[in-house]
Amino acid sequence: MSKLLGLYSDHQMTSPLAVAQHSAQIKPLATDLARSGVLLVTTCARVEVYGEETVLRNVDSTIFSGFSYVRIEGAAAIAQRLAEIASSAHSQILGESYISDQLAKAIEFLSPNLPIFQIARLAIETGRAARERQRFIASFNYDQIVRDIIADRFPSGEVPDRLYIIGAGMLGRGLIRSGVGERFRSTVVVTRNPKNLRKRLRPSNDIRVAFKRPAEIGYPHEPRSIVVIATADVNDEYEATLQDTLLRLEPRTIVDLSSIPVLSGEAVRNLNYVSMYNEEFLRFIEQNNKRLAPKLPLLFSDIEETLRTAQISFPARAT
Numbered sequence: 001m002s003k004l005l006g007l008y009s010d011h012q013m014t015s016p017l018a019v020a021q022h023s024a025q026i027k028p029l030a031t032d033l034a035r036s037g038v039l040l041v042t043t044c045a046r047v048e049v050y051g052e053e054t055v056l057r058n059v060d061s062t063i064f065s066g067f068s069y070v071r072i073e074g075a076a077a078i079a080q081r082l083a084e085i086a087s088s089a090h091s092q093i094l095g096e097s098y099i100s101d102q103l104a105k106a107i108e109f110l111s112p113n114l115p116i117f118q119i120a121r122l123a124i125e126t127g128r129a130a131r132e133r134q135r136f137i138a139s140f141n142y143d144q145i146v147r148d149i150i151a152d153r154f155p156s157g158e159v160p161d162r163l164y165i166i167g168a169g170m171l172g173r174g175l176i177r178s179g180v181g182e183r184f185r186s187t188v189v190v191t192r193n194p195k196n197l198r199k200r201l202r203p204s205n206d207i208r209v210a211f212k213r214p215a216e217i218g219y220p221h222e223p224r225s226i227v228v229i230a231t232a233d234v235n236d237e238y239e240a241t242l243q244d245t246l247l248r249l250e251p252r253t254i255v256d257l258s259s260i261p262v263l264s265g266e267a268v269r270n271l272n273y274v275s276m277y278n279e280e281f282l283r284f285i286e287q288n289n290k291r292l293a294p295k296l297p298l299l300f301s302d303i304e305e306t307l308r309t310a311q312i313s314f315p316a317r318a319t
Contacts, residue, residue, distance in 0.1 A: 086127025167231025
């Protein structure tokens with residue numbers, strides 16, 4: 001077996017939007033790469049691959065075409081990198097809670113017998129534990145950002161109408177459970193297939209919302225409603241559908257939590273639209289990161305010490 005190797009490019013090396021767009025293009029390769037024993041990590045902030053050097057030599061030009069990347073070698077260095085990612089030390093929002101679950105989903109494509117799977121699983125557990133021990137936890141999360149924007153848009157006790165959430169994945173369900181819709185008359189999940197979504201969410205008794213298709217929204221317009229876009233699963237056709245829907249609805253504000261903004265061009269100019277790259281959103285991130293950055297050295301040391309102790313459990317040939 002050749003030595004293990006890692007290659008990565010992230011939001012600290014190029015613009016966050018460029019990385020997010022590249023990540024979305026590469027993500028469909030996960031299954032095929034896993035068959036070759038390669039772990040692909042694609043999130044809104046990174047594109048990373050890990051596996052045997054002989055295999056990665058054949059894929060690096062495909063994965064990182066046009067992007068600079070960093071190379072790391074050996075089980076110890078890879079475990080450290082993945083554990084730091086799992087702890088949210090390399091997230092755009094330091095201390096955020098979603099990244100370790102994203103890593104856990106990424107390794108599901110791999111055979112559990114592969115050394116890289118075993119190393120990644122150890123790294124995820126280590127990163128999660130270090131985050132808790134060091135209290136490396138964001139002072140806010142996406143639901144807090146949404147709450148603050150809602151409070152700004154409805155001052156002096158003004159009562160809002162409906163909260164529309166586009167997307168019912170991990171982020172959308174988290175927003176619903178957080179109670180961000182408590183000020184609203186009702187919460188509506190916008191979906192292309194309400195029937196399937198009702199079935200999928202049926203076990204979740206804490207999710208109490210209405211379901212509507214985009215075509216059912218915007219008659220009449222609702223200037224006292226808020227829309228939150230909480231999905232990245234938007235193709236060109238659905239983007240056009242959503243754009244027409246939102247132009248009909250004319251909500252007070254649209255908060256787009258997608259790493260790649262769903263709306264652009266003329267549609268944005270005609271709506272009050274806040275994406276993750278707007279100054280308002282970036283100000284929240286800056287405040288949070290400024291508070292947590294001093295904890296990074298302790299977090300890294302915690303991870304390093306834990307992994308040093310666990311070296312004995314690394315696969316013998318994972319060098």
